[in-house]
Amino acid sequence: MVVSALRVGLTAVSCDVSTLCCDTIVGLSNKARTLGDDNPYALSLLTLAELLLMLIIKMEIPPDSIPAAGAAIYALTCVKPALLEGLARQLIEAFAINDPANVPRLEEAFGVLTNGVLFDGLRPHKLRFQDNFDKFLASVHGFLIVK
Template identity: 90%
Template sequence: MLPIEDFNMVVNALRVGLTAVSCDVSTLCCDTIVGLSNKVRGLGNESPYALSLLTLAELLLMLIVKMEIPPDSIPAAGAAIYALTCVKPALLEGIATQLIEIFAANDPANVPKLEESFRILTNGVLFDGFRTHKLRFQDNFDKFLVSVHGFLIVK
């Protein structure tokens, strides 16, 4: 592994790359997140590397929900969310709660719909990194996107 300072610089570069308008850059960043997640998963979710990498999850999910990531990068973004959640399985639940609170401030009527959408996302998925669960998550992720984008009007 890199020294943690260098690793943090890589994470910051990924943060900038995720907000790029280019599909190639966004997809490459998501693929890099998957690779790094697979490496740091073995270190435990409280390692400085995991903690640094996990800071990307909220940004990534917010970009996805707000449709601010290039559409062609969406599958790679879903894979990155899955890989990050494999590092810390409680991660997605915590981020879902934060996002629901953010969107609830704008329109409280969306809260039950968002809660149901996040239940769809994690339905039947174990965050163990096995292919079967990755594929199930990707299928759930597609349903999640259709559901969320169907009722959220994000400006």
């Protein structure tokens, strides 16, 4: 039920609600990480990652919520480090159907996103991820949204 409420909140037009949902995802992800990535809480929480990433890329999340959304993506990936790689592959395949020319650019952008980042929850890696996340968004929005 909490995950369903978070889904609704993420798609809200209010910056405050979206940010609060992202902050809640970070807290729940940190707790789920201590329980291991195969527990039922982690599995249901990880379903939010695809929605969150699509909202971010399609610019359907309030701009002021973007830093909190990046923190949520990082926290979710710390629960299951292979998560972001799988989401990247899904996203690239989805965009490849409509515009195959963007595949190399998306692959490069996702490479920038994870460059030098360990998904261990430590502050230096969170900060590096946030910096990479900003570069990733600038790049992706530059070639996907312009079209």
